[in-house]
Amino acid sequence: MGKSIKLFCIPYSGGSAEVYRKWSKSLYSDIQLFPVELPGRGKRIFEPLKDHIDTIVEDIAATIASNVAPNDDYAIYGHSLASLLTFETYYKLIDNGVHTPQHIFFSGRNAPQNMxxxxxxxxxxxxxxxxxxxxxxxxxxxxxxx
Structure with missing residues (x-):
């Protein structure tokens, strides 16, 4: 077994972090699952929804940054709309001085340049x-x- 890695999973539009919780049963023990809950969803249901991509990305980046130490390996996964959020969050983390993730995973959406x-x-x-x-x-x- 190698070094542990944190996997931050961003839910699709309208989804909750809860959709990723069952993944923990299937992941290797050195992968720490961190489902990201967005404001207005799941455990954060009483917080106001954010309706602008910049404020959503800031929220996600803050969540990741607060759970990643400088020597931690981490990865980010986003599905569907969360692919776009993941893409933008990567750059927000870099802008905020957080070290780059080991991996970024995108699913359920065409690449931005594919029009x-x-x-x-x-x-x-x-x-x-x-x-x-x-x-x-x-x-x-x-x-x-x-």
């Missing part, structure tokens, strides 16, 4: 927007009519 899947569905008139959303599947007509 070929960019859509404008959100700009469609309501009826066309609803039709586009329904074409993805997973919704019922009762939901669409509500």
């Amino acid at each position: 070929h899947n960019k859509t404008s569905i959100h700009r469609l008139p309501d009826e066309q927007f609803l039709h586009a959303v329904m074409s993805y599947g997973g919704n019922t007509h009762e939901i669409a009519e509500n």
Whole structure:
């Protein structure tokens, strides 16, 4: 067994740190799991939600910085929207003088430079927007009519 590493996991949009807690059963014992709870979610439900990426990133960076000593190895993982938060948090940590993580993991999102899947569905008139959303599947007509 090697040196221990801290793994900070940032939840996806609307998710709580709780989604990562079950990972601890599957990780090697030298990986310390640190699910990051965002304001307004889970154990921080009574704190106001942050609605700007800069303030969310500042919060995440502060959480990581307060749990990482200068000689600690650490990694950051983000899924979906949290991939973007992870990316921005990396730079915020560096700006704040925190040493770089050993690893950064991104999942569930295209790379920032990959714009070929960019859509404008959100700009469609309501009826066309609803039709586009329904074409993805997973919704019922009762939901669409509500």
